[in-house]
Amino acid sequence: MKNISLKNKFVVALLLATLGHSGIANAFSMGGSKTKIRMTKSTPPPSSPPPGTFAVSRTGTLGTDASATDVWTVSCPATTEWLETKVLGLDSSAPLVSVQTIKGIMATNSTDPNDKDAAYSPLVKNTDRAGQFYVLVDKNSAGAVSYTISIECKGSNSVSLSPSAEPNLTQNN
Secondary structure, X not given: OHHHHHHHHHHHHHHHHHHHHHHHHHHOOOOOOOOOOOOXXXXXXXXXXXXXXXXXXXXEEEOOOOOOOEEEEEEEOOOOOEEEEEEEEOOOOXXXXXXXXXXXXXEEEEEOXXXXXXXXXXXXXXXXXXXXEEEXXXXXXXXXXXXXXXXXXXXXXXXXXXXXXXXXXXXXX
């Protein structure tokens, strides 16, 4: 009788752990009723990229909530070796802005250390090759903030790929 009771407790604990992990996985799902999807107008970046590059820049705004996060998706072509991203905080008295790039089990992060200048955060590369990447933009505290992100698919020998990798804003907070 003790074995059956212990076995039942183990099965219940295992089921609860499985449900807990599936809840975490669903937190990053782009579908569902909790996801806010809005189309936003693209505005030009504060400065143009150097000639010969195909970096795509987009400007957005994060709301006042400390957990506000924008999610961009970008599909890089088959010849992609990595995706480069960087972020620029546009408000001088606002929280610091960060960009994360996620594909598969690979993730990168970069934070604009000084919103008061016109310099982007350090450039980071996600080397998980071609396909769909998620680019998240968030901040370190409460307060509205505007930002510009730069996204670029790169091929072998650091060759910029054509601007076919148009980012789409799939979650706007």
